Every structure is written in C-alpha cells, then in structure tokens.
Amino acid sequence: QVQLQESGPGLVKPSETLSLTCTVSGGSISSYFWSWIRQSPEKGLEWIGFIHYSGRTDYNPSLKSRVTISVDMSKKQLSLILSSVTAADTAVYYCARPYDVGDDLAYDIWGQGTLVTVSS
Amino acid sequence: DIVLTQSPDYLAVSLGERATINCKTSQSVLYSPDNKNYFAWYQQKPGQPPKLLIYWASTRESGVPDRFSGSGSGTDFTLTISSLQAEDVALYYCQQYHDRPHTFGQGTKLEI
Numbered sequence: 001q002v003q004l005q006e007s008g009p010g011l012v013k014p015s016e017t018l019s020l021t022c023t024v025s026g027g028s029i030s031s032y033f034w035s036w037i038r039q040s041p042e043k044g045l046e047w048i049g050f051i052h053y054s055g056r057t058d059y060n061p062s063l064k065s066r067v068t069i070s071v072d073m074s075k076k077q078l079s080l081i082l083s084s085v086t087a088a089d090t091a092v093y094y095c096a097r098p099y100d101v102g103d104d105l106a107y108d109i110w111g112q113g114t115l116v117t118v119s120s
Numbered sequence: 121d122i123v124l125t126q127s128p129d130y131l132a133v134s135l136g137e138r139a140t141i142n143c144k145t146s147q148s149v150l151y152s153p154d155n156k157n158y159f160a161w162y163q164q165k166p167g168q169p170p171k172l173l174i175y176w177a178s179t180r181e182s183g184v185p186d187r188f189s190g191s192g193s194g195t196d197f198t199l200t201i202s203s204l205q206a207e208d209v210a211l212y213y214c215q216q217y218h219d220r221p222h223t224f225g226q227g228t229k230l231e232i
Binding site: 035044045046047049058060061062094096099104105106107108110111112113 | 158160168169170171172175176181213215217218220221222223224225226227
C-alpha cells in the first residue's frame, strides 16, 4: 500500500521560498508521474505540476516562473520549491499519484496534506 | 485553462434519496483517438484529502460503493448517488485531466 507524507515548514514569510518534501513509502517511485496539488478557500484545488521519475516535469503556467519540482530516487522523496511567496500561496499542499502509469490520469493516492501559511 | 463549473454549490438530500451533482467543462474533455472522457469525480471529508470515486467519467474506483455512478460525455457530466447514506455527507469535486493544467470544479457541498 503506497503512502505519501508531506513535510515542511508550516509558516513562511512573504517574499521568501516555500520548500516541501513528499516521502513515498510502501511502493516504488519509478514509472509514475508525481504531482503537487494545493487547496485554499479562495482558489479551491489547484494543480501545481508533476514530475516523472525520469526527471520530466510540467508546471501550471500560472506558477511556472516560481516553481520547481524535483525527485530524489534514493530517498524516495519529491520536493516542491515555490519562490517569492505571497499570502495568496497560503494553502494545504498535497502530493498525489495517479492510479496508473501515465501523465494525464486521475489521482487515487494522496498524502494527508500540509498547511502552509504565508505571513510575517 | 479548462474551466469546470459544478451545480449546485450546495445540495441537501434525505437519507435513502437520490443525489445528483452536475459538472460542465468549458471545452470537451473527450479524446477522440481513444474515445475516453478525461474526467473524474472526488469526495472530500473534513481534514482529509480528496478521494477518487470515478475516473474516465464512469469507471468506479475499486472499493467505491456501487450507489455512486458517473455519466456524461464531452462537456456535461453527472455524479449520481442512488440512495444517500449518512457517510456520503462531504464535498464533491469534478476534475479534468484532458489538458494541462489539470483543473477542478469549485465543489458541491452535500448534506442531509
């Protein structure tokens, strides 16, 4: 049973960089596309982007200039970096995996999410 | 981006009755080469991540009760709960994965 666990600071100051990690347990990180999705009352559910274990990435154009997603195969971890944050980046951040190998599929495995608040 | 609009925003249904939630996409999510609708439904309860209920518009995820069904094609989709149970109280979201960025509806709150 694959499980995902997000971790990282719960509070980030405006203009600084948000950095989160998602640890994959109970299964392989290979073959799949791994996404970051966030949820806020203002914007609802928002797809941030994904990474394939090969390193291929794609990002939401609305965030592309500020976001980097990477993967560490040896640690079975995904990372999300979002720079120059504002209050609008306050959200619960999820990592998620689709139900099968492939880049455009529905997500059947989600982490529990981690709340990140942007405030001074 | 493909915009998804759910209706209604809020729905109250009696136990045992049918609940119907609609989702309209701003452009078709039917991919002609494989004739599949790149469309899903999720359920979310407080403090939990979304749970996949339906994908390919009408394929029920393993373990999802058969009172949940999805229908529709192209731009208009429906999630039906045939006989509402107390545990079905939740937020429901639609999602398209035909185009990136993948996008979600605004959510429908279902109560008894």
